[in-house]
Amino acid sequence: VIPTSRVLSSQDDMPELPEVETVVRGLRKTLPGRRILDVWLGKTDFIDEPEELPRQLTGARIESIHRHGKFLVLALTAQSPDGKPSTPPGAEAPDDGSDAGTPSSRYLLVHLGMTGQLTSRKPEEIVKPHTHVVIRLDDGMELRYTDARRFGRIQLITGPLESSPLAQLGAEPLETTRAEFCARIRPRRTQIKALLLDQQVLRGMGNIYTDESLWRARIHPARRGSTLSNPELRKLHAAMQSVLREAIGLRGSSISDYVDSLGTRGKYQQRHRAYGREGKPCSRCGQHIRRIIVAGRSSFFCPRCQRAPRAKASAKTRKSNTKSSARGSVSKARLASGGRAKSPAIRRR
């Protein structure tokens, strides 16, 4: 019985790491080497300096495309209309104070937000509603950005990526080692759900894969990072990576809007074990999946497989004899771990 809660429209889509990776892999087949003929803009309130886009992009060549967390990164080379590089070494902006030796590097960052799509289409294909950017390429194709809610972002970066917003992001989930993962989680008292979603901790995790990873590792979303045991952290690290790999293998989760670079839907949504499954039986134990709000996000979990953390000691709980035993076990744990408390050396974020 799911009275008030509307069955979460499992119709919401959010491009997370696997979806962005799928789009990137698709675009990588055709984009590198293409020259940009021109740029058409619709609504631009989600673009940083929209007027710069046509100016900087027209005539540029797309060198490569890759993913950084949930961002798509297109590396560009500026070119003059005749096809020759417009910025020969040393010939650029000498009076800006900008250092020589820094080749003019330009990147187009695209974040798909909730409903963004970046697709490669033939000009004769219907332009979907809410298409706000069309980039015409020299192979006759069009790179189109479509985003109904405009929660996405498009930003042009001139200069090294090291000084771009990308540099603020945390570890790449699929590349981070177990040790690094643990080092980022263990010192934090925040709820694990929030930590996994925090792009400064890990770049690329969103609501779906966070819930799926926690389900797989049997960890309740409201647990605090610092309370996770080593085995739990190890399991979570492995669970996160396997969930992401499997999702990439199935080309991501398509719930409604998400499509890859060719407009094809993914299949991972059929594998979801927790996300969007409120009231349905846990595929491990049969208990009904529940939905609660953690870190301001709806969070799906199995109340039997993923045990809730003990509530904070309150006047009530103190009355029972839990206090002394809890204290005792804490100090025992300290001893067992070699008395290692939070060392300031490891702390600094």
Next chain:
DNA sequence: CTCGATCCCTGGACGC
């Protein structure tokens, strides 16, 4: 440092 609230924006679900 950590937390919660707020805003952005639209389509789809829901209630009447």
Next chain:
DNA sequence: TGCGTCCAGGGATCGA
């Protein structure tokens, strides 16, 4: 059938 209301959610931002 139609219309109004609610709400999701990533990320930035602000105040507590």
